[in-house]
Amino acid sequence: MFGLFRRKKIESWEIELLGKIFGKNPEKFDVKFHQQIVSGLFTGVHIGLSDIPNYIGFKYDPKLYERFYRAKGRNYKFSNILIRDLFTNEYLPVSIYVSSGVINGYSIDKNISKHKLDSSDINVRLMHKIFIGEDNSNVLSLLTADERDLIIESDIYPTLLDNRAYYHLKELEDGDFIGIDEQNNLYKITHDPFEINMIDRNLLIDLLEGKLDLY
Incomplete structure (x- = not known):
């Protein structure tokens, strides 16, 4: 749920969700993204610091960030990842943002006050990669x-x-x-x-x- 408080801790379900998205779709994602998730790179979250609606940004372990950072990496997002919401049973569109080779954060691309994403029901068939500023x-x-x-x-x-x-x-x-x-x-x-x-x-x-x- 967004906007009710400004948490700083990354939740275990967020790590699990990212792992399911990037770990079980090798034909769509570079293995480096799953490596970032399992390495312990993400240490917390930023909320309310972006103009992207419903955006959750990630904090990093500095040494691990240096390992994955690519100075010439392009900025883009994986958009239209559909994940079932356990409260409404509908599929919510989710985008995951990447900058300089590192996962930056994610957003739920629908105005919804309460949700619970089902990490066992993810559809990436119509996911698309959007290069920012292309x-x-x-x-x-x-x-x-x-x-x-x-x-x-x-x-x-x-x-x-x-x-x-x-x-x-x-x-x-x-x-x-x-x-x-x-x-x-x-x-x-x-x-x-x-x-x-x-x-x-x-x-x-x-x-x-x-x-x-x-x-």
């Missing part, structure tokens, strides 16, 4: 001027699904989204069931304006 000009060049006016550039990011890159354009429900590929094809991408369905490219304006419901 150039999206290649995707923007595929869009018309009217389409670009309806899209927030920070909402555009790549996700790798079945070894192919799709770019997020518009969020739908429960982690589903409208995406585009580099060949300018448009898709509706869902996670439950996992499906990638091509849709008429000419529908994008109506979708962005909310005039068309694909459900």
Whole structure:
């Protein structure tokens, strides 16, 4: 639960949750992240020191931090990690932030006052890696001027699904989204069931304006 107090201690369930995310998905994550978790790198948390909503930042053991720190490492986040909430039984979207090769912290990307994350029920199928401050000009060049006016550039990011890159354009429900590929094809991408369905490219304006419901 966020905002009720300013705890400094990292909870055992947070370490367990990170371990489950990074330790059981070797095809999606570099082994270095699991090494950080089991090494004892994280010693506490920072709360309320970021403009990212519901963000929990980590404190480190200084010597271990030097071991994992990479001066030229890029800044990014793993977004749309879906974890079941034991209170509501719904899946909450979680992002994990990385800077200079080190896990910085995480956020629950939904306004919720109370939660209990189930570390045994984690879905990373539609997780995507978003580089912070990256150039999206290649995707923007595929869009018309009217389409670009309806899209927030920070909402555009790549996700790798079945070894192919799709770019997020518009969020739908429960982690589903409208995406585009580099060949300018448009898709509706869902996670439950996992499906990638091509849709008429000419529908994008109506979708962005909310005039068309694909459900």
